[in-house]
Amino acid sequence: MTWTGRLLMTLLSLPTTCFSDRDPVDNHSSNPLTSQQLKSGEALLLSLPCPSDKCTVAFDGNDIAVHPHPKNPGQSLVVIATPLDTTVSAKRKLVTMTMPDGGNLPSIELETIEPDYPVEPLSVNPDLVTPPEHALERINKERTEIANALKAKNPHQPLTSGFIEPVPLRKVTSPFGIRRLYNEQLKGRHTGVDLRAAEGTPVQAPHDGKVKMAQSNWYTGGHIVLEHGWGVSSSYFHLSDIQVNVGDTVSQGQKIALTGASGRVTGPHLHWGIHVNGTPVNPLQFMADSTLLFSP
Numbered sequence: 001m002t003w004t005g006r007l008l009m010t011l012l013s014l015p016t017t018c019f020s021d022r023d024p025v026d027n028h029s030s031n032p033l034t035s036q037q038l039k040s041g042e043a044l045l046l047s048l049p050c051p052s053d054k055c056t057v058a059f060d061g062n063d064i065a066v067h068p069h070p071k072n073p074g075q076s077l078v079v080i081a082t083p084l085d086t087t088v089s090a091k092r093k094l095v096t097m098t099m100p101d102g103g104n105l106p107s108i109e110l111e112t113i114e115p116d117y118p119v120e121p122l123s124v125n126p127d128l129v130t131p132p133e134h135a136l137e138r139i140n141k142e143r144t145e146i147a148n149a150l151k152a153k154n155p156h157q158p159l160t161s162g163f164i165e166p167v168p169l170r171k172v173t174s175p176f177g178i179r180r181l182y183n184e185q186l187k188g189r190h191t192g193v194d195l196r197a198a199e200g201t202p203v204q205a206p207h208d209g210k211v212k213m214a215q216s217n218w219y220t221g222g223h224i225v226l227e228h229g230w231g232v233s234s235s236y237f238h239l240s241d242i243q244v245n246v247g248d249t250v251s252q253g254q255k256i257a258l259t260g261a262s263g264r265v266t267g268p269h270l271h272w273g274i275h276v277n278g279t280p281v282n283p284l285q286f287m288a289d290s291t292l293l294f295s296p
């Protein structure tokens with residue numbers, strides 16, 4: 001939804017007690033929302049009108065982590081990610097808040113909409129579309145390792161600032177969410193964003209974090225995963241030089257790698273991914289919303 005759309009929604013909504021930090025209204029607005037839409041593949045940073053140490057929050061019936069709000073002490077913040085899958089996400093789901101005495105605050109309805117993500121045909125080395133027999137064991141092992149790296153080990157660690165871009169955002173060469181057709185075979189969705197970057201461009205950490213993966217993989221080439229807090233991880237593919245090790249702590253802006261063209265690629269670029277509790281979300285949207293959340 002555009003900001004204009006969100007503003008319109010804000011003006012039309014009935015007065016209640018919740019709002020998202022991405023809405024173009026002040027957090028103390030007298031026009032908060034009772035319901036809102038979000039796109040599949042988006043992360044919602046949702047402010048709630050109860051202190052994090054006092055209320056329990058559930059999304060679609062399942063308890064979710066509740067964090068202290070970074071700016072408003074009497075409030076809490078939850079991060080909700082919707083998957084890139086219409087059949088799963090195109091539903092209305094409720095966020096419910098329960099107080100220690102068992103009382104409920106008014107719930108918030110979230111409706112996920114599926115944008116018309118386009119199809120992108122790509123030509124790559126045939127071995128990378130239908131891998132040779134001898135690579136299958138390696139590919140399966142790496143798939144498990146990547147899934148494990150994306151599992152948040154410290155989901156209650158707070159984020160402390162908005163995210164910054166890992167390389168200068170000169171041009172997006174392939175957007176988030178599109179349907180990828182490799183050599184005319186559909187191979188799923190693009191779970192990150194491709195940024196134009198000449199071979200050897202320095203990559204910087206977008207936020208403080210811990211290194212969860214730093215290795216060379218069959219499909220993704222030189223691959224780093226960082227865990228940052230609130231269940232949020234970031235990923236970097238196709239690197240030519242990895243300059244951190246698993247277990248390292250990194251600071252926002254620290255150089256972690258050089259870009260390259262390793263793995264399943266058509267040329268040098270940086271693939272940047274953001275996952276929230278293992279669900280891929282649009283990195284550019286997350287960067288913009290986290291910056292808004294932490295802005296004075």
Ligand SMILES: [Zn+2]
Nearest residue numbers: 192193194271
């Ligand atoms: Zn990519």
